[in-house]
Amino acid sequence: MKCTRYLKLVSLCLSDGGIGFSSETKYLHFTNKSNVLLNMFKNEVRKFTSNKIHRQVKPRGITLRVFDRDLISELRKISPSFRTKPCNHFPICPVLKNNLQNEHKHIKLNGTIWSEIKIPENLFRNKRDKSEFLKIYISCDGYPSIFPRKDSWSAVERIVAIVCHHPILKKRLSQLMTDLKIPHTIKENSLEMRSKDKIEKFKKKIGFVDGVKMTGNSKYWEGLTKNEVLNKIIKSYDIKFISRDASYIINKLKQL
Numbered sequence: 199m200k201c202t203r204y205l206k207l208v209s210l211c212l213s214d215g216g217i218g219f220s221s222e223t224k225y226l227h228f229t230n231k232s233n234v235l236l237n238m239f240k241n242e243v244r245k246f247t248s249n250k251i252h253r254q255v256k257p258r259g260i261t262l263r264v265f266d267r268d269l270i271s272e273l274r275k276i277s278p279s280f281r282t283k284p285c286n287h288f289p290i291c292p293v294l295k296n297n298l299q300n301e302h303k304h305i306k307l308n309g310t311i312w313s314e315i316k317i318p319e320n321l322f323r324n325k326r327d328k329s330e331f332l333k334i335y336i337s338c339d340g341y342p343s344i345f346p347r348k349d350s351w352s353a354v355e356r357i358v359a360i361v362c363h364h365p366i367l368k369k370r371l372s373q374l375m376t377d378l379k380i381p382h383t384i385k386e387n388s389l390e391m392r393s394k395d396k397i398e399k400f401k402k403k404i405g406f407v408d409g410v411k412m413t414g415n416s417k418y419w420e421g422l423t424k425n426e427v428l429n430k431i432i433k434s435y436d437i438k439f440i441s442r443d444a445s446y447i448i449n450k451l452k453q454l
């Protein structure tokens with residue numbers, strides 16, 4: 199049976215959320231700075247439960263939490279775990295620490311322990327669903343980037359990246375990109391698109407959720423939306439940079 203109705207929630211939880219453990223119970227959580235994504239999480243949760251959504255302000259953004267046993271049980275039928283950082287790194291996975299049974303399985307790769315994560319094929323009805331899933335995922339855990347380069351054949355570096363440390367999840371995300379015929383390179387902690395062809399295909403077939411802004415990590419483009427920066431990247435291919443001076447290049451890019 200298709201479980202597409204959970205598609206958005208699964209994508210949000212795998213990227214910037216997850217299932218948390220408190221003493222006797224479990225909760226679904228999502229942390230973000232983008233109101234667009236926080237509202238999406240709220241709206242998706244509301245499709246399945248009327249339980250209170252708790253809100254907490256943290257340095258990393260706003261954390262939303264909801265306690266609902268049935269919803270968590272349904273989500274865990276889709277993916278046994280939503281933990282994307284290593285289970286044996288701080289904070290140690292409670293399943294590992296307390297030797298809990300019937301939670302998620304562990305996979306050991308080169309001394310690092312990862313939880314079992316799945317993005318099952320029955321989450322999707324068609325390619326449009328896969329594109330929607332990736333759009334949400336990359337709006338949370340991905341970014342476009344364009345900045346001046348010194349000592350390179352190109353005046354600017356252009357990157358669209360999906361950040362992912364979990365090796366099995368990364369492989370699955372790569373497969374979904376391939377299903378959509380978007381060429382990309384698998385890096386240690388990300389999937390990357392750097393060439394014009396790859397970035398144009400990404401924009402045409404996926405793109406970012408409208409209104410999601412760049413985070414504070416972006417040196418030049420803080421305050422712009424991810425789609426605005428993506429558009430700058432595409433437009434920049436038509437620009438001839440007559441100087442390699444960084445402030446000249448940034449100025450040119452700001453005008454796009």
Ligand SMILES: [Zn+2]
Binds near residue numbers: 291293302
């Ligand atoms: Zn674990």
